[in-house]
Every structure is written in structure tokens, then in C-alpha cells.
Amino acid sequence: MIEFKKVKEKKDALFEQRIGKVLPIYNAETGRLILPNKSFDNIINSARNSAPYLSMLIDKWPDVTVALGTKSPETVFSDLLKHIQPLSLFELNITLRHVKQKVHLLAALCDLAGVWDWTQVCQYLSDFADRAMQMLITAIAQDMEFDGTQDNPVPGLFVLALGKYGACELNYSSDIDLIVFYDPERVKLPNPARAERTLIRFVRKLMRGFDEVSEHGYVFRTDLRLRPDPRATTVAVSTRTAERYYESLGQNWERAAMIKARAVGGDRAVADTFIKDVLTPFIWRRSMDFHAIDDVHSIKRQIQGGANPEDIKAAGHDVKLGVGGIREIEFFVQVQQLILGGRNPQLRTRRTIEGLQVLAEGGFTDPESARILQDNYAVLRNAEHRIQMYADEQSHTWPKDDKQRKQLTALSGYEDVEKFEANLKRTFLQVHHIYRDLFAGAEDLSTKKGSLVFTGVEPEAITLQTFAEYGFERGSEIWQIMADWLGGRMPATRTERARELLTRLAPRIIEACGATGTPDIAFFSFAEFATKLNAGVTLFSLLLQQPTALSSLIDMLAMAPKLAQQLSARPNLIDALTSPEFFNAKMKITPNCYSALIPADTDFETTMNIVRRAVHEDQFMFTARLLRRTNPTGAGEILSNIAEAAITALLPIAAKEAERIYGPIKGDFAVLGLGKLGGRELSLQSDLDIMLIYEDGANSSDRDTFNKLTRRIITSLSSITAEGMLYEVDMALRPSGRAGPLAVSTSAFEKYYCEDAWTWEFMALSRSRVVAASSPEFTAKLENVTAKTLQIKNYGDDLAKDVLNMHQRLQNEKPGFGIWDIKNTAGGLRDIEFIAQFLILKHQPKIIPPATLDMLALVRDEKWLTGALVRTLLKTARFYHTLQQVLAITVSGNFDPDTAPISVKNLLVSATQEQSFETLEQNYIGVCAEISDAFRQIIR
Structure with missing residues (x-):
């Protein structure tokens, strides 16, 4: 280790004069730069005492300070570069790391002494990077036995430097931004059949040569992410791929980055051609419309805002990315270059x-x-x-x-x-x-x-x-x-x-x-x-x-x-x-509102799309308002009215289409709604339970014709068109279920319920209503038929047994997915519906309302249950309907509180007017238990 007193003895007068200056300092009073004098010892001491890294370098590489005593800094730098020679890859990696540290020490001392200004420091650091790049490419090409020359070790492959390295403005501890390109028509490799894999290996070796950390240190951290679409492309990018990318997807910030692009290694002729033919037209555009110019402005406008600049402090401030930092100056230049450089080549610096x-x-x-x-x-x-x-x-x-x-x-x-x-x-x-x-x-x-x-x-x-x-x-x-x-x-x-x-x-x-x-x-x-x-x-x-x-x-x-x-x-x-009125205007859904939208002589496909578009708009309006107001009261009725209007509009069009294909349809027909459609309790997740019933007689078409009509109706509701689908359709509740014909005549309907129907089918029929029909007269007739049908059976003591058997069967076949399966869980909505339908069939009132809440209101009015019990059933049914409507809008699949978004939980809390979701869940579990008890108490 050479002592620093010996270093001082070897300094010559010229160096004493040059090194006796330090970094220019900004004088706030004069607005000028000043150059105070200090001795070399002071420079060394300042570096040693103020920077742990420099202190380590001073101790590790005394030959640098010794050399500065007899040679100019430029000569010392030149000598250091000469040490980087074509060696084995192993030896070169060690040499580069040692020389890098010496260059760092040299640059730091000359910087602190004011011998080199910042531009010279950056230039020398960049020159070292260029030399390292050249030697690494040569050594790796030799190691991989590429068919190249000393001047062009890998024909067809080249390396572009961007950012500060591309501009020869490397700072003291810069990453170097690189892109490795290759021309697939000109690259020469030992095994052309595995070209891409070979080039990837080459690039990875090159990057390791720079950034792999060993006991000798590292050379430069590298970054290859400025290449086109870095998550989709390999580390070696084909020039064809790059050209396509820059022509179609290249962004303005990439244009700005490419302003500084410089070929630093590899095949310079191919690199020059690529820069001229691909990058130059990508970066420099002679004509730009208003929108393109505005988008360039966005590079600058994204980094405005935030805190008041007057409030910033130097301590903790980012001198590169912070307010008033290096990047703002660079963007100031680059944004104007992008806009003006196409017509003003002098700006392309x-x-x-x-x-x-x-x-x-x-x-x-x-x-x-x-x-x-x-x-x-x-x-x-x-x-x-x-x-x-x-x-x-x-x-x-x-x-x-x-x-x-x-x-x-x-x-x-x-x-x-x-x-x-x-x-x-x-x-x-x-x-x-x-x-x-x-x-x-x-x-x-x-x-x-x-x-x-x-x-x-x-x-x-x-x-x-x-x-x-x-x-x-x-x-x-x-x-x-x-x-x-x-x-x-x-x-x-x-x-x-x-x-x-x-x-x-x-x-x-x-x-x-x-x-x-x-x-x-x-x-x-x-x-x-x-x-x-x-x-x-x-x-x-x-x-x-x-x-x-x-x-x-x-x-x-x-x-x-x-x-x-x-x-x-x-x-x-x-x-x-x-629309300003969107959230406030009252939704007016009438049975014929969609029919009015269909022009005369509109074909089947167009009609389906018209109705779908209108239904989706109304469902969206309903959803938006429910989310805004979080009050689901009446939601089931609104959604049921939408479905009814859709069926009303599509039924005659489906009949017309069936007649076009199969011939005339004689006789009346109607769509009977059951389940949630019948009870006006639809949610956005509900399917449509329907049944097509037709008038049979001497002048009516046969069953096969009405079956074909039914298929057209199903198509009109459930097929996927350009406007999507309307509803899933379920016709399993028709007589004989899926084993029976699609369309049912009135006589077959009456006969089936008189002779063959199960108790559960009467329960389902209790929630039926005519949704749409070919004539008002047939609507009235069918309503009379269904009402009479519900009066014909004497259930006796078998009613409770049949209901319990059906309840158990559903529990076995469709068990709830958990406590939050509001319909199927024990004590859930299904239990309330069974209670209401059981009481309706037991007492057989002349007028049966299809909605569960209306059934329970009738139970209350007729005093078939105690007032307190009916109030519990009514309150809980409304509570369940509220939960169902909110979850139908917000959740796809099953609701799991443990994984559900907090926004959904908050909406449930708001809709049910609870204090918190925890309170809501406790109340929900409690009422489920109450309904289970009520079910066992009532149906026995």
C-alpha cells in the first residue's frame, strides 16, 4: 500500500495547477460559478471522509493516485482502457471489474477537483462502457465459436444504447439501457437451425459480463426492458419484429427514448441501416395532426401536479424524478424534439x-x-x-x-x-x-x-x-x-x-x-x-x-x-x-312498451335484436338505480314487468316466423308464467319458468304445429344474437315435465291436473299467471281454467306429508352451497315459499295471488296463522328478497363473505339498513333458525 505522502511527492507542477481546483459552485448572490482553490490532499481527504465507496477505492487502487502524480488524467484514462484487451472471457470479466473501479476513482477525483466538468466525466464513463461492450462481444463470440471477424464478431447482430449511455451522458452509477437486435437474413451462427436460442444465450452472457456481481465487483447494471414489447419478446429482438412493432404500437415515450439511441456494439453497418430505415421515420415525423401533438404533450403533462413546489425541501428530494429535477429538463427538450424534429433536423441531437x-x-x-x-x-x-x-x-x-x-x-x-x-x-x-x-x-x-x-x-x-x-x-x-x-x-x-x-x-x-x-x-x-x-x-x-x-x-x-x-x-x-334524468326518471314498463318499438314488417332476427337492446337498457337502468339508491323494494316486480313486456313483444313475431316456415297457425295460445316470473319476483339471475298452452278444437292446428311455435318462442328468448341473450328458459314445470310435449292443449292441461298431477305441481301452479296471449279472450279463459284447477283436488291429510316429502327431496337433490344460499339453506326462502303454498292449497281460497308476499298477506288477513308468526314470515321474506336482488346484481356464482369484496358487503348493509355486515350476518343466521322452526311448526 502506497502512503499518500509519497503520492504528493510525485505530483508535477502542471498537475498541481490543474488538480488545485474543485467543482464549480453556484453562487446565489452573483448567479455565477466560482472555482476556489484547494490542495490535492484536501481532495483526497474530502473523498475519503465523505464517501465510503471512494474511501474503499482509494485504499484498494493507490496506483491511480500515483499515476495522477505523473500523467494527465486523460492519459491515465487512456492507459486504463488499454488494459482491456481480447482475453479469455473469464479473464476479461475480472479485468473489466477492476478497470471499472479505477475509472470510477479517476473520474471522482477529477470531478471533485474540477479538472473534469460533469460532461467530461459522463463522456469518459461512456467511453469505458463502449470499450467494455466491444471487448465482451468479441470474447463471447469467440467463446461461442461464432463465424465473425475481429471487427464484426457477430455479423447481423448489433447493440443499441439508449438513455444516458446512448447520449454519452452516463452518470456515476447508471444502469445502461440496451436493446439487442439481429437481422435474421444477415446473422451468421454456428447452428442456424437454433438461431434464436443461440442469440438468447449470447445476450444473457453479454449481460452477465456487465452486471454479474463477483468478489471483483460488477461493471454496469443493465436493463433490456426498453426493447419492443419486453414481456412478449426475447432478449434478442428480430429487426422484422421491431419494425412491425414500431409501425403499429410504438408509443411516444418510446420515440423519446429512441432519440438517444446509438449503436455501441456489433454489426455497425446493419445497425446504421436499421436506425436509418426503421428508427428515423419512427422518431422523426414530418407531419403530425392535432391529436398526435397533444399525445406528445402528455409525456410532459403526466408529471405535473401534486404538492406545492414551494413546499419542497432538498433533503429527501429526488434530483432526477422530483419536481424541478433532471427529468423535467430532459422532457423539456425531448417533447419539443418530437414535435419539431421531423421538419428541423438540427434538433435531432x-x-x-x-x-x-x-x-x-x-x-x-x-x-x-x-x-x-x-x-x-x-x-x-x-x-x-x-x-x-x-x-x-x-x-x-x-x-x-x-x-x-x-x-x-x-x-x-x-x-x-x-x-x-x-x-x-x-x-x-x-x-x-x-x-x-x-x-x-x-x-x-x-x-x-x-x-x-x-x-x-x-x-x-x-x-x-x-x-x-x-x-x-x-x-x-x-x-x-x-x-x-x-x-x-x-x-x-x-x-x-x-x-x-x-x-x-x-x-x-x-x-x-x-x-x-x-x-x-x-x-x-x-x-x-x-x-x-x-x-x-x-x-x-x-x-x-x-x-x-x-x-x-x-x-x-x-x-x-x-x-x-x-x-x-x-x-x-x-x-x-x-342523461341528467337517468337516476331520477321513473321507470315505465308497460306490457306493450317493447312492441311499440318494432316497425311493421320487421323480420324475426331484427325484432329479437330490437327487444334485446331495449331489455338490456332497462335492466341496466334498473341496476344503476338500485346501486345508487340501494333500495330493492319493488325490484322483483320491475324485472318481471320487463320480462313480460319482452314476451308480449316476441310472442306474435315468433308466431309469424313459425307461420312463415311451417304454415298457418290456427287457434289461440298463451304463455303461462310460473315460479318467480309468475310471482313477479324475478331477479337479474332468474331464468323464466314458462308453459305454452293452446286452445284445442276442430278449427285449431295440431299439437306438432304448436310444438314448433314453442320452439320459436324459446329461440326468441334464449338464442344469442348480436345483442346477446335475453333469458334462460325452463319448461320443466309443464305437465309430464321434460317427458311431455312442449305445448299443452287446454283439455290436456285440465285432464292432467285432474288425474295425474302431484301435489308439488299444484304448489307450482299456485304461482302461475298468464303473461302473454294471442287474444284477451283466451287470457280470461286460461285464468279461469287455472283457478278452477287449483280448486279441484281434495288433499286431506296427505297434503302435509306430500309437501314434506317434496321438501326433503329438494334438500337431497339441490342442497344449499352454504348458509348464504338464501333460497336453499335451512330456513331460507324456499321454506317460506313452501309454507305459503301449503296454506294456499290447504285452505283453497277462490282467488290465489301468485306472489309469495301476497300469499302471506292473504294468510294474515284470513288469520290462518297467528299475527306474530305471519309478521315474521312477511318481514323475513322481504329481507330475503332484498338480499337476493343485491347479490343477483353484484355476484356471479355463490356468495362467500370470506372472499367477497368489501363493496358488496357494504351494499348489502346499506340495502338492509343494518349497522355492519357482522350484524347483518348474525341477524340472517338468526332468522334462518326462526324460519326453520316455523316450517316444522306449520307443516306437520
Whole structure:
């Protein structure tokens, strides 16, 4: 180990003169840079005392400081590069790591002494990276026995550097951003049949040569994620793949990144051709429409907003990404380059400082603003270097720790921490004020709580912090989804215009999700909706023009995630949210409301679509209002009226279609509704229990004709068209069930119930009503037939036994999935329905209401049960109906409280007016027990 007193003895006069200067310091009073004198010993001591990493390097590599005593820094650097020679890959990896540390020490000492300014430091670091790249490619190609030359070790393959490396502006501890391309027609490999696999191995070896950490250290951290579609492409990208990507999906932030692209290794001729033929037209566009220019602006506008810049402090501030940081200056240049560089080739410069210069010289930027940004860029890059010299970490944050603040201030040539940090803050503010005024009139794409940046390959800390401010817990996932959308990786954003619109919409989506109280649920529900859209321009335009529609949509999706799939199939329904009266106007569903929408002579397919569109709009309106008001009272009746109107509209059209195919249909016919349709208790998950009954007689068509008509009716209701499906249809409740004919004549209907029907079939018939018919006269006749049928049987003592047997059979065949199976659980809705139907059949009133609540009201009025017991049954039935309606809207499949979104639980609590979900669940379990007891008490 050489002692530093010996180092001092070897310094010559020239070096004493050069090294006796330190880093330029910004003087706040004069607004100029000053160069105070210090001795070399002071530089060494400052480095040793203020930066653990530099202290280690000084002790480890004394030959660097010795060399500086006899040679110029440039000569020392040149000598270091000469040590990097074509060696074995093993030896080269060791040499590169040693030389890297020596270059770091040399650059740091020359930087701290003011011998090299920041641009020279960056250039020398970049030159070292170039030499390392060249030697690694050569060594790996030889190791893998590629058929190349010394000058071109891997023909057809080349490496592009982007970012600071591409611009020869590498900072002290930069990652190096690289993309490895190959021309499949020109690449020469030992085994052409396995070209891609071989190239992937080559690239991985190359990256390990740079970033693998050993006892000798590392060279550079590498990042390959700026390649086209990094999650879908391999680490070696075909030039054909790249060309297709940049032509169709390349984003503006990628254009900005490519401004700095530079070939740093491999086949330079192929690289030059690729840059000329593919990248140049991608980056530099001679003509841009308003929307394209506006989208370029978005690169800058995404990082505005957040806290008041005047409130920032240097301690803890990110000098690169924070307000007034390095990135704002770089974006200031790059955004203008993208817009103006197509017609002004002089703007196509890689380096930020040069970009500011040509913007000023060309009259595109105020010269004084350009000068201020140039000066402050130097201040910020120097501060960044000091941060990274401290521990060789890729950090850009000025420390909060008092000791580190003092150490980095000393490395910057200051003694007074507060004064230095005040100057830093002044720099941040000057930069931000100029940056903020660029496109000052443009729409802000940040949010009230902070910046949202969806460019690049990973989320920035400021964006994740903004997500956290809005209550998101899965910010990284959300960022990736948004970045994928903006990268065209879903059908709705395949077009450039759609991506431009979504860029403007993105912050509003995040704010709207944050306002729901369950932001993660809201976003992922919106994501399910958005990813299934076939197109996005129309919808995104609507949501931008109608902010209330966006907030209403996201509110609904947060409360009812299952809506996502429905709405993505029919996004036109969202138009309704733009109407001011949407949530207030009364729904008017009449039996003929859909029939009125069908023009004369409309064909069967068109009619089905007209009715489907109208039904879906009304179901959506119902859903939206229920979610807004959380009051399901009357929900079953509204949904049943919608179904009845649909059947009323489709029945004559189905008959007309059947006649077109099979010939005339003679005689009346009707659709009898049973189950929830008959009882006007439909939910959005209900199917339709129906039966087709026709008038038989001498002048009527035969059964086969009416069977064919029935099939047309089923088709009209359940087939999937361009507008989707209306309802699942179940005809199992017809006489003889699935073994019997589809259509039933009135005489066969009466005969079956007189002679063959089971008690459970009378129970089902008690909930029947005529939904639609070919004539009012046949409606009246069929109502009379069903009423008379329910009076004909004398059940006697067998009634309770039959009901209990049917109850047990259903428990065996359709057991509930758990306590939250509201219909089938013990003491659930099925038990209440059985009680009501049992009492109706037992007492056989002349007029039987088909709805369960109306049956129970009749039980109360006739005093067939005690008042208290009937009140319990009525209250619980309403409670169950409320739960069913909410869950039908919000949940697909079974409801499990342990995994259900909190938004669904909150909606249940609101709808039932309980204090909490825990209270709701306790009450629910309690009433289930009460109903089970009542069932055993009544039916015995």
C-alpha cells in the first residue's frame, strides 16, 4: 500500500495547477460559478471522509493516485482502457471489474477537483462502457465459436444504447439501457437451425459480463426492458419484429427514448441501416395532426401536479424524478424534439445540453430560459454524481440523514449544509417554473394528489405514492395494466387514436376509482370491463366529454363487479349515464312498451335484436338505480314487468316466423308464467319458468304445429344474437315435465291436473299467471281454467306429508352451497315459499295471488296463522328478497363473505339498513333458525 505522502511527492507542477481546483459552485448572490482553490490532499481527504465507496477505492487502487502524480488524467484514462484487451472471457470479466473501479476513482477525483466538468466525466464513463461492450462481444463470440471477424464478431447482430449511455451522458452509477437486435437474413451462427436460442444465450452472457456481481465487483447494471414489447419478446429482438412493432404500437415515450439511441456494439453497418430505415421515420415525423401533438404533450403533462413546489425541501428530494429535477429538463427538450424534429433536423441531437442550445438558436425556446436550464442541468447532474459516489448506488435522492447531508455537501465544495440545500431548492424551483410553462394551456394529466406517469418500463416512486394517496394497495399491478393498455395490448387500444384518448382519460380513471372508497376493487372491475371491449375510441371520447358518466360507471363497477362482463358486451348502454334524468326518471314498463318499438314488417332476427337492446337498457337502468339508491323494494316486480313486456313483444313475431316456415297457425295460445316470473319476483339471475298452452278444437292446428311455435318462442328468448341473450328458459314445470310435449292443449292441461298431477305441481301452479296471449279472450279463459284447477283436488291429510316429502327431496337433490344460499339453506326462502303454498292449497281460497308476499298477506288477513308468526314470515321474506336482488346484481356464482369484496358487503348493509355486515350476518343466521322452526311448526 502506497502512503499518500509519497503520492504528493510525485505530483508535477502542471498537475498541481490543474488538480488545485474543485467543482464549480453556484453562487446565489452573483448567479455565477466560482472555482476556489484547494490542495490535492484536501481532495483526497474530502473523498475519503465523505464517501465510503471512494474511501474503499482509494485504499484498494493507490496506483491511480500515483499515476495522477505523473500523467494527465486523460492519459491515465487512456492507459486504463488499454488494459482491456481480447482475453479469455473469464479473464476479461475480472479485468473489466477492476478497470471499472479505477475509472470510477479517476473520474471522482477529477470531478471533485474540477479538472473534469460533469460532461467530461459522463463522456469518459461512456467511453469505458463502449470499450467494455466491444471487448465482451468479441470474447463471447469467440467463446461461442461464432463465424465473425475481429471487427464484426457477430455479423447481423448489433447493440443499441439508449438513455444516458446512448447520449454519452452516463452518470456515476447508471444502469445502461440496451436493446439487442439481429437481422435474421444477415446473422451468421454456428447452428442456424437454433438461431434464436443461440442469440438468447449470447445476450444473457453479454449481460452477465456487465452486471454479474463477483468478489471483483460488477461493471454496469443493465436493463433490456426498453426493447419492443419486453414481456412478449426475447432478449434478442428480430429487426422484422421491431419494425412491425414500431409501425403499429410504438408509443411516444418510446420515440423519446429512441432519440438517444446509438449503436455501441456489433454489426455497425446493419445497425446504421436499421436506425436509418426503421428508427428515423419512427422518431422523426414530418407531419403530425392535432391529436398526435397533444399525445406528445402528455409525456410532459403526466408529471405535473401534486404538492406545492414551494413546499419542497432538498433533503429527501429526488434530483432526477422530483419536481424541478433532471427529468423535467430532459422532457423539456425531448417533447419539443418530437414535435419539431421531423421538419428541423438540427434538433435531432442526443445530448440534453446540445438540445437546449439548438432550441434556443432556432428560436424555438427563449434563450434565457435555455441558459438557465443548461446551468441548472449542470448543478443537478453534479448533485446526482455526489449522491452516487457515496456508496455506488443507483440513487437520485438527496439524503435526509444529517451526517450524509453534511458529507455530500462537502463533496460539493460547501461547508454550510443549509446554504447549499437552499441553492439546490432554488435550482428545483427555477427548473420547474420553466418546465411548467411549456404548453401551459394544455390539459393537466396528473391528479390533485400527484403525478401519474405511465411511460417507461416500471412504475416510478412518485406514481406509486400517488396511488397510495388514493388508497390503492396494488399500485404496481395497476400501473402495469395501465401501461399495457397505453401500449396497445388490449383490443380497445389497438388504434393510435384510442391510445391518445386513454392517455387523457387515465388520471380521471384513477381519481374516480379512488373516490369509491374501494379503489382496488373499482379499478380491477373497470379493467375487466375495458379489456373485453372490442373498440375504444367512441367510449373513451364519451367518458372524456361526460365526466359524470365515468364516475357513475366506476361507482357501479366498484359495487357490482359482475357488471363488467355485461357492459363490455354492450358498451352502448353507458350512453344512458350521460342523461341528467337517468337516476331520477321513473321507470315505465308497460306490457306493450317493447312492441311499440318494432316497425311493421320487421323480420324475426331484427325484432329479437330490437327487444334485446331495449331489455338490456332497462335492466341496466334498473341496476344503476338500485346501486345508487340501494333500495330493492319493488325490484322483483320491475324485472318481471320487463320480462313480460319482452314476451308480449316476441310472442306474435315468433308466431309469424313459425307461420312463415311451417304454415298457418290456427287457434289461440298463451304463455303461462310460473315460479318467480309468475310471482313477479324475478331477479337479474332468474331464468323464466314458462308453459305454452293452446286452445284445442276442430278449427285449431295440431299439437306438432304448436310444438314448433314453442320452439320459436324459446329461440326468441334464449338464442344469442348480436345483442346477446335475453333469458334462460325452463319448461320443466309443464305437465309430464321434460317427458311431455312442449305445448299443452287446454283439455290436456285440465285432464292432467285432474288425474295425474302431484301435489308439488299444484304448489307450482299456485304461482302461475298468464303473461302473454294471442287474444284477451283466451287470457280470461286460461285464468279461469287455472283457478278452477287449483280448486279441484281434495288433499286431506296427505297434503302435509306430500309437501314434506317434496321438501326433503329438494334438500337431497339441490342442497344449499352454504348458509348464504338464501333460497336453499335451512330456513331460507324456499321454506317460506313452501309454507305459503301449503296454506294456499290447504285452505283453497277462490282467488290465489301468485306472489309469495301476497300469499302471506292473504294468510294474515284470513288469520290462518297467528299475527306474530305471519309478521315474521312477511318481514323475513322481504329481507330475503332484498338480499337476493343485491347479490343477483353484484355476484356471479355463490356468495362467500370470506372472499367477497368489501363493496358488496357494504351494499348489502346499506340495502338492509343494518349497522355492519357482522350484524347483518348474525341477524340472517338468526332468522334462518326462526324460519326453520316455523316450517316444522306449520307443516306437520
